[in-house]
Amino acid sequence: MSRYNIEKFLHTPSPELICCICQCVFDNAVESPCQHVFCKVCIEQWLNDHYSCPTCRARLSMQTIKNVLPLVQSIINKLAMHCDYQSNGCKQSLLLEEYDAHVQQCEFKLLQCPNAGCNVSIFQKDLSRHINEICEYREVTCIRGCNLQIPIHELNCHDCILALRHKLEKQQKIILEYGRRFQELAYRHQKMLYPITLM
Numbered sequence: 746m747s748r749y750n751i752e753k754f755l756h757t758p759s760p761e762l763i764c765c766i767c768q769c770v771f772d773n774a775v776e777s778p779c780q781h782v783f784c785k786v787c788i789e790q791w792l793n794d795h796y797s798c799p800t801c802r803a804r805l806s807m808q809t810i811k812n813v814l815p816l817v818q819s820i821i822n823k824l825a826m827h828c829d830y831q832s833n834g835c836k837q838s839l840l841l842e843e844y845d846a847h848v849q850q851c852e853f854k855l856l857q858c859p860n861a862g863c864n865v866s867i868f869q870k871d872l873s874r875h876i877n878e879i880c881e882y883r884e885v886t887c888i889r890g891c892n893l894q895i896p897i898h899e900l901n902c903h904d905c906i907l908a909l910r911h912k913l914e915k916q917q918k919i920i921l922e923y924g925r926r927f928q929e930l931a932y933r934h935q936k937m938l939y940p941i942t943l944m
């Protein structure tokens with residue numbers, strides 16, 4: 746299926762540019778020896794379980810499929826499209842050849858805030874301000890004594906002593922775990938050196 750749904754175009758595309766399999770504008774247009782044009786993905790899928798052209802039924806296999814003439818592809822490339830994020834406010838119109846790159850980095854794409862605990866979705870263009878200045882879950886250094894990195898919304902109710910104790914407990918667990926792994930390794934090493942005595 747093509748990525749280029751007809752509704753995404755500023756002007757209704759000419760019917761010659763529409764794939765008969767998916768009813769969208771050709772995505773990577775390819776041509777058969779019987780001179781029918783399809784999206785590459787569409788005809789590939791079709792020929793998985795058919796052996797003939799979907800338009801004229803002539804015998805067909807992927808080996809005989811070729812790219813369309815550069816002229817045809819360049820006509821397709823110059824079609825004007827809306828951005829996928831038009832409903833989010835993106836007013837830009839794009840050439841089909843610019844579409845992929847634009848949609849990837851469109852300012853109006855909604856992204857999830859990466860800070861742990863924050864469930865806010867936010868426009869790409871506002872994300873860095875949100876992460877650095879607004880997010881309730883961004884981490885700041887506590888200046889009341891513990892110097893730990895804590896989410897800003899915990900700053901007022903945060904107990905330095907308790908937080909330090911938690912941190913210490915966590916570190917003790919890690920140290921214990923390392924100790925255990927070290928012993929295990931030492932044991933395996935011994936076993937390698939003296940396999941009989943330790944059996």
Ligand SMILES: [Zn+2]
Pocket residue numbers: 746747764765766767768769771772783784787
């Ligand atoms: Zn198609």
Ligand SMILES: [Zn+2]
Pocket residue numbers: 777779780781798799800801802803
């Ligand atoms: Zn055909």
Ligand SMILES: [Zn+2]
Pocket residue numbers: 828829830831835836837847848851852853
């Ligand atoms: Zn956009």
Ligand SMILES: [Zn+2]
Pocket residue numbers: 858859860863864865875876880881882
């Ligand atoms: Zn956030």
Ligand SMILES: [Zn+2]
Pocket residue numbers: 887888889890891892893903904905908
């Ligand atoms: Zn503190």
